Amino acid sequence: MALRSLMADTAPLKHDDFRHLWLANIVTVIGAQLNILAVPAQIYAITGSSGYVGLSGLFGLVPLVIFGLYGGALADAMDRRILLHITTIGMIVSAAGFWVQAAMGLNNVWLILSLFALQQAFFAINQPTRTAIIPKLVGKENIAAAVSLNMTVMQLGAIVGPLVGGALIPVLGFSWLYFLDFLALFATLWAVHRLPSLRPDSSSSDATTQRPGFRSVAEGFAFLLTQPIILMTFVVDLIAMIFGSPRALIPQMSHVDFGEGTDGGLMYALLFAALPIGAVLGGVFSGRVTAIARRGLGVTLAILVWGAAIVVMGLAVSQADGTIGLWAWIAFLAFAVGGTADMFSAVLRSTMLQEGVTDSMRGRLQGVFIVVVVGGPRLADIVHGAAGTRFSAGTVTAAGGVLVIIGTLIAVALVPRFLTWTPDQPIAADDGESADIDEFGVEKERT
Template structure:
C-alpha cells in the first residue's frame, strides 16, 4: 500500500470497516441516527409549543438526567456481567417501544407536558443501558489499535444524522406536526435491531484484569500503587458499580478528561435555549423554522467536518494537550455565539448567521475532544471494566448537557438567551484554565501505544 500523502493523513481512518460486525452496526446506524435526531429536536419543540417556556424545556434535562445517571451506571455494570449482544437486543427493543409511545401521545392530541416528560424519562433509561454497552462492544469487534478510528467513524455518522435530522425536523414540524416525526424514529430504529440480531454472542470476559493503566501508569494516568486484579468482578449491582469507581480512581488523568467534559457541556451547551433564540432573538414565527433547524444542525455539522478530517487527531501523540485545546476552542465558539444572539435583537439577519457558524466551529472542536477522550478511555481500560467505565463516560457525556438544559433554561428565562449563552462560554474557558492549573500533568498525557513503540 502506498504511503499516505499529506491530505490522506488528515482524513478519517476507515480500516475498522474491514471488520464485518462493526461495518454492519455502523451502516445500520446511518439510518437510526436520523430518526433519533428527529426525536431530539421534536421533544423540546413540543414542550415549548405546549408551555411556551424555556424553563419547561430545561426541565426535560432533569427528567433525562436521573434515569441517565442511575441506569447509565447500572447498565455499565450489566455490560460487564452479561452477554453484551443480548443486552443490546433488549435495550434496542425498549427504545423502539418508547418511540411508539412518543408517537401515541402526540397523535392523541393530549398536549400533556408531564406525560411527554415521563415517556422521555423512560426512553433515557433504555438509552442509558444501551449506550455504554454498545460502546464497550467496539473493543470486542475491532483491534485495539483501531478503537480511536472506530469511535471517530461512529461519531461522524451520529453527527451527520444530527445535521440531517434537525434540518428535516425543523422544516417539517410546521407541516406534519409532531406525531409523524416520532413514528419515523420508531421505524428507523429497526435497522439497528437488525444489525444487533446479526452480532455473535459476546459473553463477559473471563481474563484477569490487565489494564494498560496498570502496565504503564505514567502513560495512562494510573496511580503507581494500582495492582491488577485488585478490583474483582462480582454480580451486577451497587457493589459492581462501586468497583468501577475504585478502578477509575486509580486513573487520575482519565478522571481529569471527564472533568473537562463536564465543564464544557454543563456551562457551554445552550441547546435548551434554541427554541427561545429562534422565536425571540431571531423573530421566527410558529413552531420550528429555518434558523431553529440550522441551530440544531450546526454543532453536529461541525462534528461531521471534524470527523472527516480526524486522521491527525486519532493519530495525535500529545493527547492531553489536544483535549485541552479542543475544549478551549469550544468555549470560545459558544461565547461568540451568545454575543451574536444578543446582537440579533429580534431579526434573523447577519448575526443569526454568525451564531450558526460559531456553533458549527464549536462542533468541530467538540468532535476532536470527544474522539480523543473516548480513545483514551477505551485504550486504558481492561475489558472486564470497560462497560462500567463507559457507563461513567455516558453519565458525563450525556449528563453534562442535561445539567446544561436545567441551568441554561433557568438562566435564559431570567437574563435572556444571548447573555446566558455567552456567559456559559466564558465559564467554560475559566473552568478549563483552573482545572489545568490544578492538574498540569494532564497536558503531558501520551497514549500507551506511543510509549510502547518508543521503548521498542
C-alpha cells in the same frame, strides 16, 4: 498523501459486524435526532417556556445516571449482544409511546417528560454496551478510528434530523417525526441480531464482574479514582458541557431573537444542526487528530476553542434584532466551529478511555462516560433553561462560554500531567513515579 492523512481512517469498516452496526446506525441516528428535535419543540409549543424545556434535562438526567452506571455493570456481567437486544426493543417501545401521544393530540407535558425518562433509561444502558464491544469487533489497533467513525455518523444524523424535522414539523406535525424514529430503530435491531455472542472477558482479579449491582458500580468508581488522567477527561468535559451547551435556549433564540414562531423555523433547525455540522467536518478530517500523542493537550485546546466559539455565539445572539440577519448567521457559524472542536475533544477522550482499561472493566467505565457525555448537556439544559427565564439567551450563552475557558484552565492547572501525558506513559502513576504497566497502559496490581 498529505490530504489523505487528514481524512478519517476507514479500516474498522473491513470488520463485518462493526460495518453492519455502523450502517444501521446511520438510519437509526437520523430517527433519533428527529425525536431530539421534536421533544423540546413540542414542549415549547405547549408551554411557551424555556423553563419547561430545561426541565426535560432533569427527566433525562436521573434515569441516565442511574441506568448508565448500572448498565455499565450489566455490560461487564452478561452477554452484551443480549443486552443490546433488550435495550433496543425498549427504545422502540418508548418511540411508539411518543408517536401515539402526539397522534392523539394529548398535549400533556408530563406524559412527554415521562416517556422521555423511559427512553433515556434504555439509552443509558444501550450506549455503554455498544461502545464496550468496539475493541472486540475491530481490535485494539483500530479503536481510535472506530470511535471517530461512530461519532461522525452520530453527528451526521444530527445534521439531517434537525433540517428534515424543522421542515416537517409545520407541515406534518410532531407525530410523524416520532413515527419515523420508531421505524428507524428496527435497522439497529437487525444489526444487533446479526452479532455473535459478546461476553466480557473474565478476570480473576475482578470478583464482582459476574454480580452486577452497587458493589460492581462502586468498584468502577474506585478504579477511576486511581486513574487521574482518565478522570480529568470527565472533569473537563463536564466543565465544557454544563457551562457551554446552550441547547435549551435554542427555542428562545429562534422565537425571541430571530423572530420565528413558537413551533420553530429555519433558524431553529439550523441552530440544532450547527453543532453536528461542525462535528461531521471534524470527523471527516480526523486523521491527524487520532494520531495526536499528547492527547490531554489536544483535549484542552479543543475545549478552549469550544468555549471561545460559545462566547462569540452568545454575543451574536445578543446583537440580533428579531430577524434572521447577519448576526443569526454569525451565531450559526460560531456554533459550528464549536462542534468541530467538540468532536476533536470527544474522539481523544473516548480513545484514552478505551485504551486505558481492560475488557472486564470497560463496561463500567463506559457507563460513567455516557453519564458524563450525555448527563453534562442535560445539566446544561436545566441551568440554561432556568437562566433563560431571567436573562436573555445571548447573555446566558456568552457568560457560559467564558466560564468554560476559566474552568478548563483551572482544572488543567491542578493536574498539569494531563497536558504532557502520552500513550507510552503510565496512566495511574504520578509524576516522577514508575509503574508496572499491562498491555492496555494500566498499572498492574502489586502483590
